Amino acid sequence: MPESANEGSLPRLPHLSDATLRDSAHMGGVEFGPKDATVIAELLVKTGIDLVEVGMVSGPNSKDADLVLATHEAIGPERSMTLVVVRDREQVGRALDEAERLGVRHIMYSIPTSEQHARLKLNSPSAKFLNVLARSAISQAKERGFHVTFSGEDGARTPRERLVPYVTAGFEAGADRFRLAETVAHLSPWRMEEVISDLTAIDGSEIEIHSHNMLGMAVANSLAAVRAGAQWISATVGGIGERGGNAPLAELLTSLRVIHGDTRFDLTHLTELSRVALRGAGLGSAFQSGPTSPHAFAYELPGQLTHPEAYETLPAELVGNTRELRVRTRLTPALVAWALAGSGVDVDVEGFTAWLIERQERDGAPVLDQEAVRKAAVDFQAA
DSSP, X not given: OOOOOSSTTOSSOOEEEEEHHHHGGGSTTOOOOHHHHHHHHHHHHHHTOSEEEEEEESSSSOTTHHHHHHHHHHHOGGXXXXXXXXXXXXXXXXXXXXXXXXXXXXXXXXXXXXXXXXXXXXXXXXXXXXXXXXXXXXXXXXXXXXXXXXXXXXXXXXXXXXXXXXXXHHHHTTOSEXXXXXXXXXXXXXXXXXXXXXXXXXXXXXXXXXXBOTTSOHXXXXXXXXXXXXXXXXXXXXXXXXXXXXXXXXXXXXXXXXXXXXXXXXXXXXXXXXXXXXXXTTOOGGGOOGGGSTTXXXXXXXXXXXXXXXXXXXXXXXXXXXXXXXXXXXXXXXXXXHHHTTXXXXXXXXXXXXXXXXXXXXXXXXXXXXXXXXXXXXXXXXX
């Protein structure tokens, strides 16, 4: 188990799973390939993520087979987990056959628990049918030797009197872990604590939270779940995922570091992870989140560049990002001096700044970074 937290708000530091290579399949227009999976999975493991969730299986000839196999090749099947769709006993059997063919060791059952989702996907809102189906699916998987996490899809909107018996039945059937899916962002952090507390009170329970970010509270809700006793958090790189996305990994890990003193993870890979994942998803840099954003450590005030420790929660280097000048109209000699430091270019800073401002005004004030200022200084010398 993870070491104890150094702040009283968390009973223990959580395990982390990452669903980038699974939840991205639900995001419109996004599809990763085997090469993406290899790079992303390796970087996640280097960061210290315990489990990489990849692909979905509902029956034979899964379209995610290549993605799953590439991930296994990169990090091994013991560090990965694949979602198995649950609809009825026969379908589950076929899906488990496919999971075995792919060499999957950890499965995560997706089972809708709210009446609305159960009616849509199981053709029955019956709580009794839901519990019987979960027991059957879990028993089948345990008989085959799988490590089994079972979910409560739309669990955050599932009433206590329906959710608690379902989770209890799953653990009685031999499940290893339960994932509460806040499929439809619904809970406040304080309400999340109440829901999780009901689940951690179940004998033998191991609880994971998978929170969506439509209301912007996925990280807060994830930490609230751990405060209430959850032992796992599910996140994604950049918060990638369906609708409003999921708990963004960089914000989650840096929150654990700053708020709870959690130093277990190597954060230097976070910016590269964001760039690789979002490039592979075709989303561009605008989707990069928190401390991995190109703007996270970009400044246009000289005091911020010369004394960044006074303004930064964490230094840029810690998350694999870089500190830079990015200015349009607020150019000053102090900023120019910072940009030229160490460049070997020797110019009259006051005169060069005035020349550069004049050129900015003439050309429509394009954004200047450190490299652009240095190149302009060479032009100024030659003029």
